[in-house]
Amino acid sequence: KGLEGKGLEGKGLEGKDRMKRKDGNVMNVIRDRLDALRKLMKERGMDAYMIPTADFHESEYVGEHFKCREYMTGFTGSAGTALITMDEACLWVDGRYYVQAAAQLKDSTVTMMKMGQEGVPSLGAYLEGKMPEGGCLGFDGRVVNAAEGLALEEMLRERGARISYGEDLAGMIWQERPELSAEPAWVLDERYAGKSALDKIADVREAMEKVHASVHVLTSLDDIAWLLNIRGNDILYNPVVLSYALVTMDQLYLFVNSSVLEGKAYPYLEDEKGISVREYLERTGVTVMPYDGVYDMVEGLKNEKVLLEKCRINYAVYRLIDGSNKVIDRMNPTASMKAVKNDVEIENEKRAHIKDGVAMTKFIYWLKKNTGRIPMDEISVSDYLGKLRMDQEGCIGLSFATISAYGAHGAMCHYSATPESSIPLEPRGLYLIDSGGQYYEGTTDITRTIAMGPVTDEEKEHFTLVLMSMLRLGDVKFLHGCRGLSLDYAAREPLWRRGLNYEHGTGHGVSYLSSVHERPNGIRFKMVPERQDNAVMEAGMITSDEPGVYIEGSHGIRTENLVLCVEDEKNEYGQFLRFEYLTYVPIDLEVIDREIMSERDVELLNRYHEQVYEKISSYLDEDERVWLAEATRAV
Numbered sequence: 001k002g003l004e005g006k007g008l009e010g011k012g013l014e015g016k017d018r019m020k021r022k023d024g025n026v027m028n029v030i031r032d033r034l035d036a037l038r039k040l041m042k043e044r045g046m047d048a049y050m051i052p053t054a055d056f057h058e059s060e061y062v063g064e065h066f067k068c069r070e071y072m073t074g075f076t077g078s079a080g081t082a083l084i085t086m087d088e089a090c091l092w093v094d095g096r097y098y099v100q101a102a103a104q105l106k107d108s109t110v111t112m113m114k115m116g117q118e119g120v121p122s123l124g125a126y127l128e129g130k131m132p133e134g135g136c137l138g139f140d141g142r143v144v145n146a147a148e149g150l151a152l153e154e155m156l157r158e159r160g161a162r163i164s165y166g167e168d169l170a171g172m173i174w175q176e177r178p179e180l181s182a183e184p185a186w187v188l189d190e191r192y193a194g195k196s197a198l199d200k201i202a203d204v205r206e207a208m209e210k211v212h213a214s215v216h217v218l219t220s221l222d223d224i225a226w227l228l229n230i231r232g233n234d235i236l237y238n239p240v241v242l243s244y245a246l247v248t249m250d251q252l253y254l255f256v257n258s259s260v261l262e263g264k265a266y267p268y269l270e271d272e273k274g275i276s277v278r279e280y281l282e283r284t285g286v287t288v289m290p291y292d293g294v295y296d297m298v299e300g301l302k303n304e305k306v307l308l309e310k311c312r313i314n315y316a317v318y319r320l321i322d323g324s325n326k327v328i329d330r331m332n333p334t335a336s337m338k339a340v341k342n343d344v345e346i347e348n349e350k351r352a353h354i355k356d357g358v359a360m361t362k363f364i365y366w367l368k369k370n371t372g373r374i375p376m377d378e379i380s381v382s383d384y385l386g387k388l389r390m391d392q393e394g395c396i397g398l399s400f401a402t403i404s405a406y407g408a409h410g411a412m413c414h415y416s417a418t419p420e421s422s423i424p425l426e427p428r429g430l431y432l433i434d435s436g437g438q439y440y441e442g443t444t445d446i447t448r449t450i451a452m453g454p455v456t457d458e459e460k461e462h463f464t465l466v467l468m469s470m471l472r473l474g475d476v477k478f479l480h481g482c483r484g485l486s487l488d489y490a491a492r493e494p495l496w497r498r499g500l501n502y503e504h505g506t507g508h509g510v511s512y513l514s515s516v517h518e519r520p521n522g523i524r525f526k527m528v529p530e531r532q533d534n535a536v537m538e539a540g541m542i543t544s545d546e547p548g549v550y551i552e553g554s555h556g557i558r559t560e561n562l563v564l565c566v567e568d569e570k571n572e573y574g575q576f577l578r579f580e581y582l583t584y585v586p587i588d589l590e591v592i593d594r595e596i597m598s599e600r601d602v603e604l605l606n607r608y609h610e611q612v613y614e615k616i617s618s619y620l621d622e623d624e625r626v627w628l629a630e631a632t633r634a635v
Contacts, residue, residue, distance in 0.1 A: 056219070060515060136162050186277060225514055256288060510543070521543050538565060
């Protein structure tokens with residue numbers, strides 16, 4: 001059956017919120033929530049219930065309304081899938097979160113499943129072994145993508161089992177659940193976007209024609225924001241607008257909460273054009289529809305050739321598509337279009353990174369100057385960097401939750417300091433900070449690891465190897481046709497030679513004033529098909545370069561720059577490409593072991609630091625400039 005009423009409204013539990021416990025024991029609260037969920041499952045004949053980390057749009061990060069997995073398990077990481085049966089609760093996480101999940105799930109009755117590790121079944125394999133003949137798997141069909149839903153459907157069918165996707169059971173338990181976000185939308189002017197929405201829509205229709213599609217259903221928020229040159233604030237750190245879009249050859253429907261469209265289109269411009277967002281959309285040929293109206297419109301499609309991406313559209317929408325339609329399952333054409341930045345975007349990104357480099361350089365100077373002199377902890381120094389960023393003209397916020405990690409906390413790749421976990425910074429050891437900003441001129445992402453005082457020989461060795469890895473990847477030259485899979489070895493070789501590795505990709509694509517993680521470009525040594533980040537590298541793509549070393553219980557090191565892919569020479573062998581740094585921030589020379597660096601490594605470091613001083617020094621005061629000259633001195 002389809003969605004009941006299309007809205008899946010769920011009533012909460014009667015009376016007092018039974019999730020609140022006077023003893024404040026979080027793990028007791030988690031156990032109570034799981035018990036309440038199992039009661040609802042039993043009433044509905046469900047043998048298992050799946051809770052992914054997703055919203056209705058397959059966004060990487062989700063708004064507060066959608067954090068059901070966190071609510072049910074206590075794990076706060078940005079990725080992971082929970083599966084609850086009548087006698088077990090499991091949470092699948094990747095290598096970024098092993099340490100964090102182990103700590104947060106302790107005593108909760110939720111078992112961590114380390115994805116990709118030997119002996120650990122995938123969620124599908126686990127289900128296959130646990131699901132009884134004729135059993136039932138439940139999930140909210142709006143937060144599971146169609147590709148995953150169909151795969152589960154096929155696997156369960158072989159066991160005579162079924163799927164129930166019409167109810168949000170976690171939402172029924174969640175008392176005082178935050179409402180869906182409805183922040184004001186605004187329009188990104190062409191002086192920043194570089195291309196009009198009308199031209200982008202025309203490009204999408206041309207792509208539709210090439211695959212003989214008559215309708216394109218688009219539900220991913222970053223794609224919609226890019227296509228229409230609109231931005232918002234419905235997801236923390238991601239300036240997007242909760243919406244769906246449906247494109248035909250002569251119509252474009254935007255399904256959105258209409259209240260977010262009443263504000264000024266260009267509130268940030270001095271020469272403000274005086275129209276509302278709604279008026280802008282009307283002039284662009286967009287028909288505004290109610291947010292939930294997409295379900296009725298999709299259900300009403302008949303005899304159409306529907307272009308969509310199964311792994312980016314939710315299962316509930318997909319299941320409403322009538323059998324008379326032909327589905328064309330391909331990557332949304334907007335994904336590859338927006339990954340290749342136009343000339344205006346590239347020039348703006350360079351400006352954004354200078355601003356960001358100034359903020360980061362001032363921060364490192366302040367940190368070095370005040371270590372051991374004033375109280376510092378992981379949250380207070382992170383807040384200070386946030387202030388320095390917001391002081392930069394055109395900065396509208398952060399691009400992700402800052403990772404501010406001292407000492408052993410640095411070994412947790414995606415550690416997030418809380419008032420309970422934040423520790424003081426001492427005048428010794430290493431401090432890692434991974435952060436970024438959202439500017440009208442683009443999106444930034446940078447990691448630096450900084451010596452707070454004396455460091456060990458092992459820390460020096462690891463720091464230097466990571467630096468060598470980052471610089472070597474940044475200096476590659478390659479023929480067009482290469483993918484990140486081909487380039488990853490340039491970064492990992494110094495680490496692999498010493499039996500070291502890191503569990504995350506070496507690089508990810510970065511959007512323009514949107515998601516800090518963008519497909520289809522990426523750099524990693526093994527294929528992860530669901531990440532869709534192994535496209536051919538094209539001039540204009542922006543990718544991170546971020547190797548690391550993480551020693552649990554001791555230290556973590558990551559050094560990250562963003563790089564722009566640009567054309568190099570073209571000859572009888574084809575078009576060569578190379579990377580050009582966007583990020584210009586000093587790297588801590590106090591932690592370098594010169595003895596393990598080759599002459600080429602030293603040359604690359606000195607050349608980079610020469611550029612840092614040239615690009616950043618004029619924006620600093622005299623004391624900061626003197627310090628930067630020393631911090632970027634030739635090795």
